[in-house]
Amino acid sequence: MTTNAIRPHRVARLALLAALSLVVAAAPALAGEEAPGKKLFVDQGCARCHSVAGQGIEHSVKVASMVGADLGKAAPTADREALKSFLKQSTTIDGEKHKAKFKGSDEELQAILDWLASLPGS
Ligand code: HEC
Numbered sequence: 001m002t003t004n005a006i007r008p009h010r011v012a013r014l015a016l017l018a019a020l021s022l023v024v025a026a027a028p029a030l031a032g033e034e035a036p037g038k039k040l041f042v043d044q045g046c047a048r049c050h051s052v053a054g055q056g057i058e059h060s061v062k063v064a065s066m067v068g069a070d071l072g073k074a075a076p077t078a079d080r081e082a083l084k085s086f087l088k089q090s091t092t093i094d095g096e097k098h099k100a101k102f103k104g105s106d107e108e109l110q111a112i113l114d115w116l117a118s119l120p121g122s
Contacts, residue, residue: 052070
């Protein structure tokens with residue numbers, strides 16, 4: 001007869017895997033490697049118009065009216081929810097629409113804003 005009882009060595013292996021995955025999750029922060037929000041900031045095109053000079057990001061757009069603030073220097077004045085709808089171009093700030101419409105997911109936008117909020121200058 002076969003048994004489905006959990007074998008001790010399997011439990012130990014699972015515990016080891018769980019411990020390893022914690023180490024892996026913490027590694028980027030410890031090693032100063034790229035945060036997910038930073039990668040998304042570049043991938044979603046924010047870096048075309050916004051520098052984050054302290055993080056080695058320089059905006060690439062040439063038209064002056066398109067260039068936004070260095071987002072590593074000053075915390076946004078609007079609160080999180082207001083910023084999200086502003087970046088999706090659902091609302092305006094000071095009567096102005098944001099220059100670009102965010103097309104990614106809410107989770108991605110959240111990760112970008114978390115990363116920005118974590119920067120030393122903000
Ligand atoms: C086509 C150019 C362009 C792109 C792309 C762009 N922005 Fe902007 N953004 C601007 C301009 C211009 C402003 C208005 C001036 C300012 O406040 O920086 C602005 C304003 C902002 C503000 C408000 C700053 C404040 O405190 O008022 C935030 C936050 C912001 N952008 C974040 C982002 C993020 C995040 C992305 C990527 C998802 C992005 N922007 C993509 C041009 C751009």
